[in-house]
Amino acid sequence: MNSLIALKEKAGRCVKCGNCLAQCPVYAETLEEPLSSRGKMALIESLSQQDLNLSERFSKIFSQCLLCGTCAENCPNGVSGDEIIREARSLIVKEKGLSLPKKTIFKYLLNSDHLMPWLIKGGTVLQNIFLKRIPEESGLHLRFPVPFLDQRRFIPPLAPDPFLDIYSGWIRAKNEVMRVGLFVGCVSNYLFPEISRSALELMLRQGISVFIPKDQHCCGLPALGSGDEETPLALAQKNFAAFAEEDLPQIIVPCASCAAMLKLDYPTLFAADDPIKEKIGTFSEKVKDLSSFLVQLSDGKPLRQNEKKKILRVTYHDPCHLRRKLGVFREPRQLLKNLPGVEYLEMPEANRCCGQGGSFNIANYDLSLKIAERKIKAIAETNADVVTTACSGCLLQIMDALHQAGLKKEVRHLAEMINQATLL
Ligand code: SF4
Ligand code: SF4
Structure with a gap:
């Protein structure tokens, strides 16, 4: 069976009761329906193959989930919201591919036998150049802007x-x-x-x-x-x-x-x-x-x-x-x-x-x-x-x-x- 049809069937078990809304940490902060499990189940039901391929908005919405499983835990209908959302991400990646940074990290770093340890060793030496130590604390901050990493972020030093x-x-x-x-x-x-x-x-x-x-x-x-x-x-x-x-x-x-x-x-x-x-x-x-x-x-x-x-x-x-x-x-x-x-x-x-x-x-x-x-x-x-x-x-x-x-x-x-x- 086509994966999108199978996913729509799973999402279709959602009866839109809203039990998951109050528990969802993302919804609690944003009050945006598409960011809840109920909202995402409705979006999946409305998806066509073309949406998966073209819509940046769908990708963004589906990225805004912690996969925490709180919705599934509170769903009286047994809808595994987090798992369905993760499967939707997989469908989007199959259609559109991974973004370049994710592709680089997952395919070439995490999956490498030698590159990751080698880069980390280099990073241990370079961290004092690119990162500044936070006074009185044992963490670091970025000295220069780096794409995708907020400069306010507290970064523990590499061992x-x-x-x-x-x-x-x-x-x-x-x-x-x-x-x-x-x-x-x-x-x-x-x-x-x-x-x-x-x-x-x-x-x-x-x-x-x-x-x-x-x-x-x-x-x-x-x-x-x-x-x-x-x-x-x-x-x-x-x-x-x-x-x-x-x-x-x-x-x-x-x-x-x-x-x-x-x-x-x-x-x-x-x-x-x-x-x-x-x-x-x-x-x-x-x-x-x-x-x-x-x-x-x-x-x-x-x-x-x-x-x-x-x-x-x-x-x-x-x-x-x-x-x-x-x-x-x-x-x-x-x-x-x-x-x-x-x-x-x-x-x-x-x-x-x-x-x-x-x-x-x-x-x-x-x-x-x-x-x-x-x-x-x-x-x-x-x-x-x-x-x-x-x-x-x-x-x-x-x-x-x-x-x-x-x-x-x-x-x-x-x-x-x-x-x-x-x-x-
Ligand atoms: S898995 Fe996603 S949708 Fe479900 S409660 Fe957590 S953040 Fe909300
Ligand atoms: S609790 Fe379950 S059935 Fe109710 S809206 Fe949320 S996902 Fe749908």
């Missing part, structure tokens, strides 16, 4: 050495009780190696040996979210091959977005008659997000206390990919509440999207920050010292939004928080 340059292959635990794989993800590899290092240390202390394939790649989510289905397909095959080197019962992923991509999206990328589909399915079944894995490990036992007993007030933001896609929201809270020296404070609307949404944040920076203002207000209300989350994208967004709001809070990935507070 001196990518995580995978320091740790790869088997890292053996003393008194090994289990073996797992570790998927690192681009943000942790190049910007925040401490996330993966924390996950690694937590597992080693539990007697878990960790296999870290050096030739693992980006999970492909930024490309898939932008409607490019070819790049994620190639990346899925590369990541599958990298982990297939060893017989691993589980593959642990600290970043919620990467975990959802590997676990839920990879199997859908391959045609039913593709010989690799079944193997990818087996690979995806092994994928587990770090917080679920740590809860499984601790088995409800109290965590052993670190010598450092200073009480920290900690709050937690639910990444959409962890809560709505993978259904994981109790585990991070359980881990945080059990941490010695931590007072856990639930923020209002912790499950509301932070406004990052992958390329949404780049194409719609002002709107993205506007959506994040509500998150920052919720964080401020808790009076917490530390904000934690489990997704690299949310981490970047919250850091930037806190900076724009002039609110000083420590932002840490859940893995770091747990590693620093315990001797789990």
Whole structure:
């Protein structure tokens, strides 16, 4: 069946009840009907092949969605608004192709074996020329205008050495009780190696040996979210091959977005008659997000206390990919509440999207920050010292939004928080 006809059928299940409107973070800030799930379903139903090919307006409207899944969660008719919108983006890309910047990034950088690491190494040297350090903070701002990047943006510095340059292959635990794989993800590899290092240390202390394939790649989510289905397909095959080197019962992923991509999206990328589909399915079944894995490990036992007993007030933001896609929201809270020296404070609307949404944040920076203002207000209300989350994208967004709001809070990935507070 023609993909547009199939998509129209899915969108046609929307009865226009409007239940999703009040929940949509984009609609809440813009009050523009075409930017809601209901509006986009109506647009899809009215689409013709020519609209897909020609209309800049359609492309712009379909780019203005966070793919947060809140509409689907609140739809009484089971309309998966976010998935339908993502499929519409794919149709547009098939008709019109990717924009030049996206094509360059997805096809030539994310999918490359050597160019990305080489460029990042160059970037580590050049970042002090192109970026200026923000006084009293550890982030950077652009010195010169760069297309598609807002100069106000807070940019964390690149790590001196990518995580995978320091740790790869088997890292053996003393008194090994289990073996797992570790998927690192681009943000942790190049910007925040401490996330993966924390996950690694937590597992080693539990007697878990960790296999870290050096030739693992980006999970492909930024490309898939932008409607490019070819790049994620190639990346899925590369990541599958990298982990297939060893017989691993589980593959642990600290970043919620990467975990959802590997676990839920990879199997859908391959045609039913593709010989690799079944193997990818087996690979995806092994994928587990770090917080679920740590809860499984601790088995409800109290965590052993670190010598450092200073009480920290900690709050937690639910990444959409962890809560709505993978259904994981109790585990991070359980881990945080059990941490010695931590007072856990639930923020209002912790499950509301932070406004990052992958390329949404780049194409719609002002709107993205506007959506994040509500998150920052919720964080401020808790009076917490530390904000934690489990997704690299949310981490970047919250850091930037806190900076724009002039609110000083420590932002840490859940893995770091747990590693620093315990001797789990
Ligand atoms: S996925 Fe999120 S941003 Fe997009 S229409 Fe649904 S609720 Fe709105
Ligand atoms: S809640 Fe579902 S059926 Fe109702 S308007 Fe939104 S997408 Fe359509």
